[in-house]
Amino acid sequence: MNEHEPLIRAEGLTRTFRVEESLEGLLGSFKNLFSTRHRLITAVNNVSFDIHRGEFVGYVGENGAGKSTTIKMLTGILTPTAGRVEVADIVPYEDRAANAFNIGVVFGQRTQLWWDLPVRDSFDLLRSIYRVPDDLFTRNYRELAEALHLEPLLTLPVRKLSLGQRMRCDLAAALLHGPKILFLDEPTIGLDLIAKDKMRAMLRRINQTRGVTIILTTHDMDDIEALCGRIMIIDKGSIAYDGSTERLKREHVRHKALEVEFHDYNPEVVAIPALKLLRREGNKQWLRYDPKAGTMHEVISALFRDYCVKDLSIHEPKVEDIVKAIYEQGAAPKAGAAPVHA
Amino acid sequence: MRDAAGEAAQVPGVAWPLVGALPPGARVYAKFAIRSFQKQLAYKFEYFVGVFNGLLFIFIFTSLWRAIYANLESPPAAFDLEGITAFAVFAMIVRISMTQDDMSTVGKIRSGAIALDMVKPMSYFGMMLSECLGQTMFHWFTRVIPVLAVSLLAFDAALPRAWENWALLAIAWPLGYLIMFMVNYLFALLAFWFIETFSFHLMKYGLFTIFAGGIVPVDFFPEWLKPLIESLPFMYILYTPTALFTGHIAGADALRLILLQGAWAVALGMACTVMWRAAQRKLVVQGG
Ligand SMILES: Nc1ncnc2c1ncn2[C@@H]1O[C@H](COP(=O)(O)OP(=O)(O)O)[C@@H](O)[C@H]1O
Numbered sequence: 345m346n347e348h349e350p351l352i353r354a355e356g357l358t359r360t361f362r363v364e365e366s367l368e369g370l371l372g373s374f375k376n377l378f379s380t381r382h383r384l385i386t387a388v389n390n391v392s393f394d395i396h397r398g399e400f401v402g403y404v405g406e407n408g409a410g411k412s413t414t415i416k417m418l419t420g421i422l423t424p425t426a427g428r429v430e431v432a433d434i435v436p437y438e439d440r441a442a443n444a445f446n447i448g449v450v451f452g453q454r455t456q457l458w459w460d461l462p463v464r465d466s467f468d469l470l471r472s473i474y475r476v477p478d479d480l481f482t483r484n485y486r487e488l489a490e491a492l493h494l495e496p497l498l499t500l501p502v503r504k505l506s507l508g509q510r511m512r513c514d515l516a517a518a519l520l521h522g523p524k525i526l527f528l529d530e531p532t533i534g535l536d537l538i539a540k541d542k543m544r545a546m547l548r549r550i551n552q553t554r555g556v557t558i559i560l561t562t563h564d565m566d567d568i569e570a571l572c573g574r575i576m577i578i579d580k581g582s583i584a585y586d587g588s589t590e591r592l593k594r595e596h597v598r599h600k601a602l603e604v605e606f607h608d609y610n611p612e613v614v615a616i617p618a619l620k621l622l623r624r625e626g627n628k629q630w631l632r633y634d635p636k637a638g639t640m641h642e643v644i645s646a647l648f649r650d651y652c653v654k655d656l657s658i659h660e661p662k663v664e665d666i667v668k669a670i671y672e673q674g675a676a677p678k679a680g681a682a683p684v685h686a
Numbered sequence: 687m688r689d690a691a692g693e694a695a696q697v698p699g700v701a702w703p704l705v706g707a708l709p710p711g712a713r714v715y716a717k718f719a720i721r722s723f724q725k726q727l728a729y730k731f732e733y734f735v736g737v738f739n740g741l742l743f744i745f746i747f748t749s750l751w752r753a754i755y756a757n758l759e760s761p762p763a764a765f766d767l768e769g770i771t772a773f774a775v776f777a778m779i780v781r782i783s784m785t786q787d788d789m790s791t792v793g794k795i796r797s798g799a800i801a802l803d804m805v806k807p808m809s810y811f812g813m814m815l816s817e818c819l820g821q822t823m824f825h826w827f828t829r830v831i832p833v834l835a836v837s838l839l840a841f842d843a844a845l846p847r848a849w850e851n852w853a854l855l856a857i858a859w860p861l862g863y864l865i866m867f868m869v870n871y872l873f874a875l876l877a878f879w880f881i882e883t884f885s886f887h888l889m890k891y892g893l894f895t896i897f898a899g900g901i902v903p904v905d906f907f908p909e910w911l912k913p914l915i916e917s918l919p920f921m922y923i924l925y926t927p928t929a930l931f932t933g934h935i936a937g938a939d940a941l942r943l944i945l946l947q948g949a950w951a952v953a954l955g956m957a958c959t960v961m962w963r964a965a966q967r968k969l970v971v972q973g974g
């Protein structure tokens with residue numbers, strides 16, 4: 345495989361699900377007995393992207409946007425309804441086993457460890473499943489045990505571990521066979537702040553020192569800001585943004601937000617064209633500033649002139665706000681399209 | 687492989703000298719079987735109950751046959767009293783020796799946990815069969831041997847002397863076991879298509895209970911029902927190994943039954959492959 349060719353290539357990836365619609369009420373349940381109405385849900389809609397060796401990609405979207413469905417197609421668990429995907433030159437759903445040797449997978453909501461076995465025994469089973477040569481296994485095992493501070497956990501059965509501990513073990517389990525690519529589906533979900541930070545530090549190291557290509561899904565923007573050089577936003581099954589996290593920030597950085605506190609009141613509307621209401625709370629309003637409609641100087645002068653302002657601060661936009669703005673606009677024109685301006 | 691410092695970072699896997707001798711591709715399945723065997727150790731109470739249940743059923747069925755035969759003018763052609771009690775004892779022991787957990791795949795499909803088995807480079811069928819075998823080995827030690835020992839002493843059952851009976855058992859038991867495993871497997875895979883599979887399982891249990899020959903030997907069913915029974919896989923699970931082992935069926939008829947078992951095993955094996963492929967195409971994994 346050519347060094348410069350993409351490691352993962354998805355073209356027009358689409359997956360629909362047929363779901364039964366059940367009617368409500370007593371009469372409805374009788375009707376359900378005789379006829380079932382079906383509805384098609386397009387979970388992933390014509391999604392295309394290339395991912396290169398060594399990238400750390402954040403795959404972002406709200407609940408139900410289609411993140412897990414995409415990951416399942418990339419890992420060979422699901423067959424796409426249409427489109428094609430190649431992961432390290434293998435079509436995952438056609439050759440699930442061959443693909444499995446190349447990838448590691450962590451699903452935040454469930455563990456791949458054996459519930460009633462000590463962690464160490466699960467690792468031993470994985471070693472046989474992936475036929476990891478002894479020397480490689482020993483090296484990976486020591487390295488991971490040290491980096492993820494697994495020593496005290498190794499003899500415990502998985503069911504006795506806390507969520508954070510279990511995630512660390514699951515991460516190690518996904519890396520024992522030295523995969524080229526690591527898929528993480530909401531790996532930080534449910535973790536407390538300290539556990540999240542540890543997990544992020546670990547992922548950064550895996551990406552940088554081992555050169556593992558990582559695709560991480562999340563709806564936590566802090567994960568993305570901390571880790572991902574590239575962000576892909578999926579909204580209702582379609583790609584709404586695909587580009588570097590830097591570019592996303594840069595292109596939206598001028599859309600600062602003003603946090604304004606008023607004296608003893610909160611006006612219905614702030615009638616300044618460059619400002620758009622984001623949120624209000626007590627005597628405060630958060631307003632998005634649009635530089636095209638006036639300079640910051642004009643806007644602030646008008647504010648102090650026309651309103652009784654007690655306090656004011658200016659915020660740089662967070663990735664979270666930018667992504668929200670993209671959602672509000674709805675899905676982007678086309679998959680793999682240029683960034684959307686909020 | 688202990689570290690000089692004696693740290694917990696010692697690498698696992700040294701406790702398996704026998705497994706280590708297997709080719710790498712086979713090791714994992716041996717390990718699954720051993721793990722599954724070990725897992726059973728946790729359920730101590732259950733195997734006492736199992737032994738008790740087995741003996742109770744043997745007692746009930748042998749008593750029942752005695753009562754029935756006492757009221758008959760002349761015994762039926764198929765079995766005399768001694769024959770039918772021996773059959774009842776060994777049919778129950780064969781049944782215990784084939785105990786299989788047939789719901790774990792259904793559970794995995796329901797919860798979506800099967801997704802994680804599917805991202806591993808191994809055969810799901812092979813993994814489940816090895817786990818099943820590990821469980822069975824455990825039942826051999828904890829149930830089959832005690833029940834057999836008590837039965838030989840307490841119920842007028844005797845082990846056959848001729849080597850042919852043992853040879854036939856050595857072929858018919860694994861085939862019967864495999865057929866049962868694959869029937870269970872096929873029914874379990876239905877959970878990929880149907881949310882509620884309870885009625886399918888109920889049907890399977892019904893057919894198994896009636897037609898496998900564990901309670902009433904196939905010989906006692908009316909002639910018109912026999913073609914149906916012979917064209918279902920169930921009688922090849924319990925009836926065939928029991929009838930061959932007790933010597934109820936011998937010679938050319940015995941060979942014919944073994945060939946039929948073999949044919950069923952091959953057919954079911956193909957069905958499992960086809961259905962697993964279809965399931966993968968269809969696969970709808972529940973949850974995030
Ligand atoms: N097995 C399934 N059957 C029916 N609908 C599904 C199934 N899996 C996912 N969906 C639907 O597809 C959409 C995308 O789901 P998913 O990929 O899990 O989203 P995300 O991981 O981004 O939260 C949702 O509307 C979800 O309800």
Ligand SMILES: [Mg+2]
Pocket residue numbers: 411412413529530974
């Ligand atoms: Mg999800």
